[in-house]
Amino acid sequence: MRKCVIVANWKMAKTRAEAVAYINALVPAVQSNSATLGIAVPFTAIDAAASAAQGTPIQIGAQNMNSNPEGAFTGEVSAVMLRDAGAQFVILGHSERRRLYSETNAEINKKVRQALKEGIQPLLCIGETLEEREAGKMEEVLKEQLSASLEHVSASQLANLWIAYEPVWAIGTGKTATAEQAESAHAFCRSVIEKLWDKQTADRVILLYGGSVNPKNAADLIAQPDVDGLLVGGASLTVESFVQIVKEAAKTDK
Numbered sequence: 219m220r221k222c223v224i225v226a227n228w229k230m231a232k233t234r235a236e237a238v239a240y241i242n243a244l245v246p247a248v249q250s251n252s253a254t255l256g257i258a259v260p261f262t263a264i265d266a267a268a269s270a271a272q273g274t275p276i277q278i279g280a281q282n283m284n285s286n287p288e289g290a291f292t293g294e295v296s297a298v299m300l301r302d303a304g305a306q307f308v309i310l311g312h313s314e315r316r317r318l319y320s321e322t323n324a325e326i327n328k329k330v331r332q333a334l335k336e337g338i339q340p341l342l343c344i345g346e347t348l349e350e351r352e353a354g355k356m357e358e359v360l361k362e363q364l365s366a367s368l369e370h371v372s373a374s375q376l377a378n379l380w381i382a383y384e385p386v387w388a389i390g391t392g393k394t395a396t397a398e399q400a401e402s403a404h405a406f407c408r409s410v411i412e413k414l415w416d417k418q419t420a421d422r423v424i425l426l427y428g429g430s431v432n433p434k435n436a437a438d439l440i441a442q443p444d445v446d447g448l449l450v451g452g453a454s455l456t457v458e459s460f461v462q463i464v465k466e467a468a469k470t471d472k
């Protein structure tokens with residue numbers, strides 16, 4: 219059975235002190251929860267957040283990294299540095315990175331492979347824009363993003379990777395995909411993975427949905443057979459709302 223994974227993406231929010239206060243409040247509230255919980259924090263808060271989360275089931279991650287092992291890349295952060303700071307996973311290929319920082323599938327693929335090499339679990343984000351969806355290109359875009367971003371990644375490495383389907387039109391817009399739209403995109407992604415790797419790998423890979431997830435829609439989304447988890451942006455910024463999402467998801471017995 220696939221495990222339920224719920225990840226908070228704080229984006230560019232929270233100081234170290236705010237991160238620690240959040241984690242200290244979150245831990246007792248999710249004590250009996252069985253889902254895997256992660257928080258993708260800003261680089262500057264990784265160290266403090268990882269210390270606060272030590273000995274708890276909460277995993278701390280980053281939101282980006284450089285694809286090179288080290289070198290003259292002013293302002294960049296490597297996978298080794300993330301691991302050293304205490305990050306266990308890293309969001310890669312988020313649509314904000316693709317759009318605002320021109321990240322390509324080829325560059326994201328380099329990052330994915332470098333993260334895997336250094337033992338950091340990638341959380342690969344894929345998803346179509348509204349324009350692509352309306353032009354009937356959703357499947358083509360998802361297939362290309364999956365095959366190019368995961369080129370030369372083996373079936374066994376895929377077991378150490380999470381994939382988030384985040385339709386760009388649903389991110390930060392309050393316009394969530396319906397549970398049916400999420401399920402059909404997830405089922406499609408699983409079928410692509412089956413074609414590119416094999417059925418066993420496709421059955422095992424963890425697929426998260428992201429894009430305007432909130433306490434009201436979380437249960438419906440997670441109840442879908444191919445939706446294994448959630449990636450939550452805005453609604454993860456307060457402990458109360460993130461805990462509510464975790465509790466709503468737990469009602470579905472995943």
Ligand code: PGA
Binds near residue numbers: 227430431452453
């Ligand atoms: P949102 O962001 O929940 O605020 O739409 C999700 C994400 O960008 O990962």
